[in-house]
Amino acid sequence: MAKKQDNVKYTLPREVHTKLIDGYNSLKAEIVRSYDQSKIYARELNDALKAMKIGDQQLKQASSMMGRVRQQSLIYAKELQLAHQQIERSSLNTLGVLAEALDARDHYTSGHSSRVTESSVQIAKTMNLSHKEVEIIRQAGLLHDIGKIGIRDGVLLKPGKLTEEEYDLIKQHPIKGYKMLKGLSFLENALDCILYHHEQYNGSGFPEGLRAENIPIGARIIHVADTVDAMTTERPYRKALGLDMAIAELKKFRGILFDSAVVNAFLINCKAS
Numbered sequence: 620m621a622k623k624q625d626n627v628k629y630t631l632p633r634e635v636h637t638k639l640i641d642g643y644n645s646l647k648a649e650i651v652r653s654y655d656q657s658k659i660y661a662r663e664l665n666d667a668l669k670a671m672k673i674g675d676q677q678l679k680q681a682s683s684m685m686g687r688v689r690q691q692s693l694i695y696a697k698e699l700q701l702a703h704q705q706i707e708r709s710s711l712n713t714l715g716v717l718a719e720a721l722d723a724r725d726h727y728t729s730g731h732s733s734r735v736t737e738s739s740v741q742i743a744k745t746m747n748l749s750h751k752e753v754e755i756i757r758q759a760g761l762l763h764d765i766g767k768i769g770i771r772d773g774v775l776l777k778p779g780k781l782t783e784e785e786y787d788l789i790k791q792h793p794i795k796g797y798k799m800l801k802g803l804s805f806l807e808n809a810l811d812c813i814l815y816h817h818e819q820y821n822g823s824g825f826p827e828g829l830r831a832e833n834i835p836i837g838a839r840i841i842h843v844a845d846t847v848d849a850m851t852t853e854r855p856y857r858k859a860l861g862l863d864m865a866i867a868e869l870k871k872f873r874g875i876l877f878d879s880a881v882v883n884a885f886l887i888n889c890k891a892s
């Protein structure tokens with residue numbers, strides 16, 4: 620082999636030719652290495668792309684699952700809210716039945732809570748109170764006298780004049796009602812209306828002698844509706860006084876015992892009916 624090479628005729632000096640061949644061979648080896656390396660890179664890139672596709676697919680699946688989980692959570696939340704509202708309605712109905720049963724202890728006050736509620740809601744609407752305030756007044760109207768449940772029949776149903784001690788006991792019913800219902804979260808906004816429904820506009824009422832706008836608007840409204848119902852229904856010691864007399868009383872004590880705006884709203888409702 621060496622001999623054959625020796626016979627080759629070189630157009631370039633042998634050393635130059637050898638260097639060229641060596642350069643060519645190392646270049647060729649470099650190209651082959653680069654080619655092999657690029658094949659490795661291409662394979663790795665391909666694998667990476669495949670992994671990305673799988674990742675992308677998994678991401679889409681995860682995203683779709685998240686969407687389904689979110690939708691299901693919303694359905695559960697809605698169902699929970701409905702169940703919660705249902706429980707609140709049932710509890711209010713139960714308390715309402717209790718209030719009606721309490722009214723029925725005395726045939727003179729039978730239906731009193733329902734009538735006071737209806738009248739209070741009408742006044743509140745005439746005064747353009749918000750839907751939320753009207754609903755709070757509805758709850759408070761229904762339950763305003765619930766504290767009377769803690770007062771014995773001998774006092775509550777006494778046909779004659781009450782002693783001072785007995786009257787003091789009766790005056791405890793707003794506080795008793797407040798304490799009874801405290802802790803029922805769905806009634807928390809109605810509690811103050813129940814506690815203060817016997818407060819008078821000039822501060823002469825009970826249990827705290829609050830004045831004017833310090834008395835919650837719901838309590839001022841229930842106070843007017845309550846007074847009218849008490850006057851227009853028969854009592855053991857007198858006959859029903861009639862709506863005209865009740866209206867005259869409201870006008871006489873408008874701005875004194877009763878909030879003028881509440882009385883005016885009541886009078887508008889009377890004219891409308």
Ligand SMILES: [Fe+2]
Nearest residue numbers: 763764816817
């Ligand atoms: Fe009362």
